[in-house]
Every structure is written in structure tokens, then in C-alpha cells.
Amino acid sequence: MADATLKKIIKYDEEYYMACFGKRVPLVADHGKGVYLYGTDGKKYMDMIGGIAVNTLGHAHSKLTKAVADQAKKVIHCCNYYYNEPQTLLAKKLVELSFADKVFFANSGAEANEGAIKLARGYWYKKGTPKPKIITATMSFHGRTMATIAATGQEKFRTPFGPNLPGFEYVAYNDIEAIKNAADKETGAIMLELIQGESGVHPADYDYVQAVRKFCTKNKILLIIDEVQTGVGRTGTFFAYEQYGIKPDIISLAKGLAGGVPVGAVLATNEVATGFAPGDHGSTFGGNPLACAAGLAVVNEIESAELLKNVTETGAWIQEKLQKVAKKTKKISDVRGKGFLIGIELTSDSAADIKMKLFEKGFLVSSIGANVIRIAPPLILTKTQASKFVTALQDVLLGKE
Numbered sequence: 001m002a003d004a005t006l007k008k009i010i011k012y013d014e015e016y017y018m019a020c021f022g023k024r025v026p027l028v029a030d031h032g033k034g035v036y037l038y039g040t041d042g043k044k045y046m047d048m049i050g051g052i053a054v055n056t057l058g059h060a061h062s063k064l065t066k067a068v069a070d071q072a073k074k075v076i077h078c079c080n081y082y083y084n085e086p087q088t089l090l091a092k093k094l095v096e097l098s099f100a101d102k103v104f105f106a107n108s109g110a111e112a113n114e115g116a117i118k119l120a121r122g123y124w125y126k127k128g129t130p131k132p133k134i135i136t137a138t139m140s141f142h143g144r145t146m147a148t149i150a151a152t153g154q155e156k157f158r159t160p161f162g163p164n165l166p167g168f169e170y171v172a173y174n175d176i177e178a179i180k181n182a183a184d185k186e187t188g189a190i191m192l193e194l195i196q197g198e199s200g201v202h203p204a205d206y207d208y209v210q211a212v213r214k215f216c217t218k219n220k221i222l223l224i225i226d227e228v229q230t231g232v233g234r235t236g237t238f239f240a241y242e243q244y245g246i247k248p249d250i251i252s253l254a255k256g257l258a259g260g261v262p263v264g265a266v267l268a269t270n271e272v273a274t275g276f277a278p279g280d281h282g283s284t285f286g287g288n289p290l291a292c293a294a295g296l297a298v299v300n301e302i303e304s305a306e307l308l309k310n311v312t313e314t315g316a317w318i319q320e321k322l323q324k325v326a327k328k329t330k331k332i333s334d335v336r337g338k339g340f341l342i343g344i345e346l347t348s349d350s351a352a353d354i355k356m357k358l359f360e361k362g363f364l365v366s367s368i369g370a371n372v373i374r375i376a377p378p379l380i381l382t383k384t385q386a387s388k389f390v391t392a393l394q395d396v397l398l399g400k401e
């Protein structure tokens with residue numbers, strides 16, 4: 001019976017849904033609990049990808065579902081003509097946790113980055129010195145909208161959809177000289193991820209980020225950090241920039257902020273926030289009461305359950321165990337990342353194959369490119385649970401059924 005649902009949905013998906021996702025992993029998510037997701041066929045999966053760094057508190061977390069249900073009973077949406085308590089309180093909370101003084105809410109990572117790009121350009125325009133050029137990194141990923149594909153340093157995302165938005169220049173990642181060579185008097189911002197998640201989980205070097213910050217300050221260039229994937233505790237600190245000893249001028253957030261309810265956010269200093277005057281920017285849904293109530297529940301739970309400590313400790317423990325698996329199997333060439341954002345590079349181009357074998361064993365991961373497995377589990381994952389994943393991966397790499 002349950003198998004019939006799987007078959008039906010796959011058939012309908014092929015018939016009615018745009019082919020953007022190609023052939024998907026054969027799982028129709030029915031419900032979840034904690035770090036586990038259950039298919040309509042009743043099978044249980046340990047969710048080691050967490051909706052790609054979204055399900056911060058896992059599935060069906062009692063505090064998150066209560067916050068969403070309570071808010072839904074009161075008011076799901078009201079437009080931004082009026083004040084909205086969860087929106088204001090979540091903005092206050094994010095300011096208290098960060099370098100920022102002001103917040104604007106959007107609905108997704110791409111939309112948060114759109115806001116960040118627009119804010120940077122608006123800031124220099126309003127100062128009377130327009131500087132529209134933005135430097136980003138090759139192999140970066142900033143989203144799928146027209147501005148964010150233009151910001152993304154990977155041609156395959158841009159070329160089919162040209163003409164692309166002008167004003168972006170791409171330079172090698174982790175190379176300060178490349179930035180210095182590309183910057184000129186038109187450069188208003190440099191936009192970077194601190195871990196390039198979508199291109200294989202590549203962390204930025206500490207010295208590089210320090211040097212970029214110094215270069216930006218010296219040359220009056222804004223530093224935008226895209227924390228869509230790394231933010232909200234994912235790397236073991238609430239924001240990844242905290243681990244680099246810098247303060248950005250603008251950051252974008254999304255993914256994990258509301259634990260699965262769509263939300264995005266742009267955070268900036270008071271000075272930079274002058275880039276938006278009344279009427280310059282807006283969003284119908286952005287920052288609505290439902291999303292912000294969910295965001296508040298997530299942020300409060302990260303604090304009260306000490307999840308950052310768990311991410312730091314368990315994340316380091318997973319990497320240590322994976323290094324052992326690498327030694328034993330000789331099938332892993334690199335393990336990298338921070339906290340609960342980990343890339344496992346394989347010695348052969350078999351990431352998609354390994355992903356499917358893990359799926360058959362009841363574990364959900366993502367494959368990036370030909371040879372990287374990425375995990376981004378809920379921040380509530382325990383060592384006991386993680387050890388089951390490590391054992392399963394080792395078995396798969398050793399060819400054990």
C-alpha cells in the first residue's frame with residue numbers, strides 16, 4: 001500500500017513537476033521525529049542532511065511545532081503596514097547575538113542575498129559615491145535568482161540565463177592577492193561564504209578572511225558574508241564569522257533560521273543600513289509572524305539546550321571517526337568542514353553511488369559533484385546516533401551489505 005504511494009508520487013512528479021530536480025532519491029517524506037525521517041512506505045532514515053542544513057532542531061521538535069501552532073492560531077500573516085511582535089523580537093535577538101544593529105527579513109537564502117547586494121549598492125549610492133562592482137569567489141554559490149546567479153562564481157548557473165546582471169567579478173577563493181588585483185574604485189563590496197558549501201564544503205583560511213577584512217576596511221569596501229548555510233549554529237558558533245575573529249558589514253541568513261519554515265534575513269550595521277530608506281525595499285511575506293515565531297523558537301532552543309556545544313564537540317568527534325574510516329578503507333581522500341557541515345571527499349568518483357547505498361541502509365546524505373558526500377545533520381544529533389552513520393559509511397565503503 002505504502003509502496004503504491006511512492007510509485008504514484010514518482011509518476012505524478014514526472015508528469016506534473018518541472019524537471020529541475022531530475023530523478024530524485026525514491027523517498028516520499030511522510031513524517032519525522034528528531035533526527036529521523038520516515039517515508040510513506042514506513043521506512044526510517046537517519047537524516048544526516050537535515051533538508052540541506054535547514055532542520056536545525058530535527059523533525060517535529062515539540063517547541064518548534066508548538067510555536068508554529070500557537071502562532072497559526074493567533075495570526076499567520078499580517079502585512080508590513082503594521083507592526084508584528086515576532087518579527088521585532090526575532091530582529092532584536094539576532095542583533096543581540098551579532099555584530100549587526102539592524103535586520104530585514106526575506107523568505108529564502110537567495111532573497112536574503114538579493115537584499116544584501118541591493119543594500120550594498122544602495123549604501124554607496126546614497127553616500128554620493130556609487131560603487132556597484134561586487135567581487136565574489138569562483139566556485140561560490142549564492143542562490144538561483146537573477147542577481148544571485150550573477151553573484152555565483154560558477155558559469156554553469158549563469159550562462160543559460162543571460163544576459164546576466166552586470167557588476168560582478170569572480171576571483172580565486174582563499175587568495176587575497178586575487179582580490180587585491182580585482183578591486184578598483186568601482187568596487188563597493190566583496191561577498192564570500194566562509195565555507196563554500198555547494199561546491200564541496202571548502203572552508204576559508206583564517207588568515208585569508210582576516211586579510212580580506214583588513215583590505216575592505218582600508219579601501220572602503222563592504223564585506224558581505226553569506227551565512228545562508230553556515231549560520232544559526234551550523235559550524236558550532238551561532239555565526240561562522242565568529243570563528244574568524246572579524247566583523248562583517250552585512251550578512252545573509254536563511255536555511256536553518258526557522259528550522260524549516262521559509263525565512264531569510266539580512267543583517268547590517270546602522271551605518272550600512274542607511275542604504276535602505278523607507279520605500280526602497282520590501283517583501284510581502286518576509287518576516288511574517290509565522291516564520292518569525294518559528295525563528296524565535298529555534299534561536300531560543302539553540303541557547304537553552306546548549307546546542308552549539310553539541311555541534312562543536314560532536315562535529316569534531318565525527319571528523320575524528322571519519323579520519324579513522326579513511327585510514328581503514330582507503331576510500332576517503334579528505335574530511336573537511338566545521339561543526340555539523342562536513343564534506344567527505346572520496347578517492348573515486350562514486351559519491352552518487354555511495355549516497356544511494358547509504359540510503360538503502362537508512363541514512364540520508366547529499367552528494368556534491370562526482371566525489372564529495374556532504375552531511376549537515378540537525379544540531380540535536382548525538383554521538384551515539386552519529387556513530388551509527390560512521391559505521392554504516394565504513395560498511396558501505398568496504399562493500400559490506
Ligand SMILES: Cc1ncc(COP(=O)(O)O)c(C=O)c1O
Pocket residue numbers: 108109110111113141142143144193197198226227228229254255
Ligand atoms: C551559501 C548559500 N547562499 C545562498 C543559497 C540560496 O539559498 P535558497 O536556496 O534558500 O535560496 C544557498 C543554498 O544552498 C547557499 O548555500
